[in-house]
Amino acid sequence: MKSNYLFILITCLLLSCKNSGQSKSSNTSSNEIENLFFSTVDFTKAKISSEAYSKNFDLHNDNFLSIAFTLDKPLIKSLQELAPSLSEEELLSKGNFQFSYLIDGKLIYVENLNTGAGPKTRKTEMLKQVVPLVAPERIGFWGWYMWQRFMKVNGGLDAFTEGNHTLSIAIKPYLKDGTLKVGPLLAKGNIAVKVPKIYIDENLVPVQKIQPNSGWEIAKDNFDNNKIEALNRKIAEGRFEDINSIVVIKDGKLLIEEYFNDATRDSLHNPRSVGKSFASTILGIAIKDEFIKDENTLLKDFYDLKSYKNYSAKKDSVTLKSLLTMSSGFLGNDWDNDSPGTEDKMQSTDNWVKFTLDLPMHKDKIIGKDYNYFTAGSNLLGDIIHKSVPNGLVSYGDKKLFAPLGITEYKWFHTPQNVAYTGGGIELRAIDFAKYGQLYKNKGLWNGKQILTKEWVEKSLAKQVSQDYGGIKGMHYGYLFWNRVYTVNDKDYEVSFCTGNGGNKIFIFKDIPFVIVITASAYNKPGSHANVDKMMIDYILPAIIEKQ
Structure with a gap:
């Protein structure tokens, strides 16, 4: 957005x-x-x-x-x-x-x-x-x-x-x-x-009991209640701002489900750029169904690039993979306000695809190698999917992804051309975001059906492009997924994840049996991601790992 x-x-x-x-x-x-x-x-x-x-x-x-x-x-x-x-x-x-x-x-x-x-x-x-x-x-x-x-x-x-x-x-x-x-x-x-002392409602501190009809089997495993209650207290005190939900899945079963700040199980959460990952998912399904050849397909196979501004031969070499890994070489960087290709500049126009294709290429960036956070490129993937699959992106995504996962409550945002916005525009319930994460933990398998190929999942979560993000340990980028390492009690845990403005996350751990969803609405507030990191390192991971 x-x-x-x-x-x-x-x-x-x-x-x-x-x-x-x-x-x-x-x-x-x-x-x-x-x-x-x-x-x-x-x-x-x-x-x-x-x-x-x-x-x-x-x-x-x-x-x-x-x-x-x-x-x-x-x-x-x-x-x-x-x-x-x-x-x-x-x-x-x-x-x-x-x-x-x-x-x-x-x-x-x-x-x-x-x-x-x-x-x-x-x-x-x-x-x-x-x-x-x-x-x-x-x-x-x-x-x-x-x-x-x-x-x-x-x-x-x-x-x-x-x-x-x-x-x-x-x-x-x-x-x-x-x-x-x-x-x-x-x-x-x-x-x-x-x-001063912060006074809170003590009823907000105990671990919340999982209510019936979640759509998940309930895990019988133990976890450290004291750690989670300490976290709940910090959330109630406002130490961790605007946290709306925490869902923990262990071995495919629901271990923890908690809601805060008036959110409920039925709340639809706007996780902003978490929605980018859904473009990767639906593209992978479209490749599996042979509507798109593969991720090495060139951008020029979908658009007459010479008819747009700032054409160069370099633009002919842009692949879908380079858009997935944010290494397409376009002169667009959301982390640089002076960049001509930011999301804000894109959204001020009436045609976001044209805006993107009109951008010049960066003369020094190597396609497929040099990372720039480029929301316009993620949106371009949505347009490519929309024009390649039967009945458009929304219908196709519903039939091939959401329906098999049993997800019926969700909402897409749309571009001016009424195409689903894959730059970060989808809302789901927290327990349904957990299904999405578990799909990747299952290597694309859900209830016996291979929704995504195992190979696509592995490539999506792999370390495709190195990413120096504030010196965070092990930071890389996959196919619109991030990858990093959390260190808890001197032990490293590799995790792939979706992330979005406000502190929204879907964590898929590599070597331990957990998927963790955190939704939050601390949009544009400093420290929102740092808050989630502290929640994970000091509270959630110690609570669930030490009780395995």
Whole structure:
């Protein structure tokens, strides 16, 4: 959907600034003079001056927080001291401020601020610096995103336990020119932070009993109730935002089924880009049924590419496989707002297929190898399926996929040409998303019927293209499926999964007998994916693995 790019951008911002520059050297001694000050006034209405400085911050009840500090000299001068031989332009492209966050004297997070953050004048001229950190709504300022990274992704929220704490922020210059160089302290300050007790409805904590008529056989296996109840408490407290459902399948049987925030078994969930994987599934069925030859079929076999803008011979080499693996070479990247081929730009037109085929090719990208997150390409696959199968994509998908799985309640979103939107536009019940995941766990087999070939499932979940996504361990991309590794108690678990804006997931584990569905509606909220990772690593996987 149109908000997918914003979510992806936020996610990339959250992950990209997580830096190996974290070190104990970022701690500051207690006898240093404090020259960084905090304010809880509304910075959207008032300038931050010494009269507005605050000594206390209520984490749950104060809507605003900002910091102010005054440098002895512009940042560029401190960067020059780290690398005297570099030009001003080189220094600005390689360095910025380093922020260290400490809670009760313990280093929690260090961020080497992205070199593109802040205007040039902030680094070359300004001495007095004011950085907004907290606001009731998202603001377009790097300080807000940095605070979100600190709190939601890098441990701040969990370190601020109920009670009273001291938050310290220390600022230094850094330069990354081959190696990381960190200069002397520029500013440091403390503020007392109060974390009030969160009161919840205790009825939300116990593990929810699975109700009859789920369509699944109920598993009799044990799991760690205490872990799941601890997770339920965190969800009730809002630590994990906008979680709507958790479904765990073990050995093809329903082990856990829980709903939150007014969701029920009958709720249809909008998992955004999880829907991309369904394009891969239905394409695999169409190949099995011989309506499409195979994934190596060329794009030019479906469209007269020369009749579209920006034709080049390179475009003739685009295959369905390269669209499945997001390595088609089109000049489209949803993670780059300046890219001409983002989902938002596509959805602002009245013909999404034409928009995509009109795009130029990237001159340096290698088709089938170089990854770019390209929603428009996923939508193109839906159009190809639609024009290749009997009665169109929706009818064919219902007959060949949903009906055999016993799925009757679902909803497609559609393109302006009334074709099912395979860029991320399908809603199902959580227990039906679990059926979809179990189909892949079963190597394409369901109730004795081979819906997908085993070979297609294996290729779909395989590590087709390497994918550097925030340094996450083992990250690869298959046929519109992701692949990564979770580490729990020092043991690695490989998993293929569908993922979508807001924290939506379908996990299909390789070597353990689990399919896990999490639906959420934390759309475009920083940390939504990090929240799911923490839920999996700290709660769900330990609860079900240790009881095997």
